[in-house]
Amino acid sequence: MQKDSKTPAIRVMLADDHPIVMTGFAMSLAGQGMDVVGQAKAPDEAVAMYEAHKPDVAVLDIRFGTGLTGLDAAQNILKNDPDAKIVFLSQFDQDSLIKETYRLGAHAFVTKDCDPNDLGEAVRHAHQGKLYFPPQIAERLASIAVRGDVSPQSQLDERSLEIFKLMAEGLTNTEIAERLNLSTKTISNISQSVKEKLGVHRQAYITKLAVKHGLIEP
Structure with missing residues (x-):
């Protein structure tokens, strides 16, 4: 979906330690009319980049090859900017992990094997201050609500x-x-x-x- 010429593009920052994955998502978001203002490769770099660019939405991977995680980065970003809009991206989709991201204050959680349009939808919802649940994640959260948390x-x-x-x-x-x-x-x-x-x-x-x-x- 191309952006309306009268509407400013959503400014997005990405953080992932897999350059190929990050580049692919960056191209997809740009193709959907968004402006990718930064690409960080580590949690601490993501925090610094967020402070420098103040993006509308930050898309953070959860697992990095360092001691810090995307959850740590999100906590630091939200500490400095409680209104930050965060979307988590992960190859893992454990129930407890999904719950933790929303508990932290994220607006969406999408898996890396998602359709790129799903990530775009997640970013748009986050930008509007809304939660976004891809169908498979919504089903998992509903299941947790029905059976209770057995983690x-x-x-x-x-x-x-x-x-x-x-x-x-x-x-x-x-x-x-x-x-x-x-x-x-x-x-x-x-x-x-x-x-x-x-x-x-x-x-x-x-x-x-x-x-x-x-x-x-x-």
């Missing part, structure tokens, strides 16, 4: 969740105890409680569950 994050306290993540990474009770400076007996009791609460006992299922909810990398 580890919703069922475990902070300490138990920390131990669950270490369990998912394959650490033994002894190794977890050493890592957290706790007794092996304490870790054994907590890990057993975690397994019972989540209904998983085999290592493979524990790891699969952690990956599904974005707690550890695939």
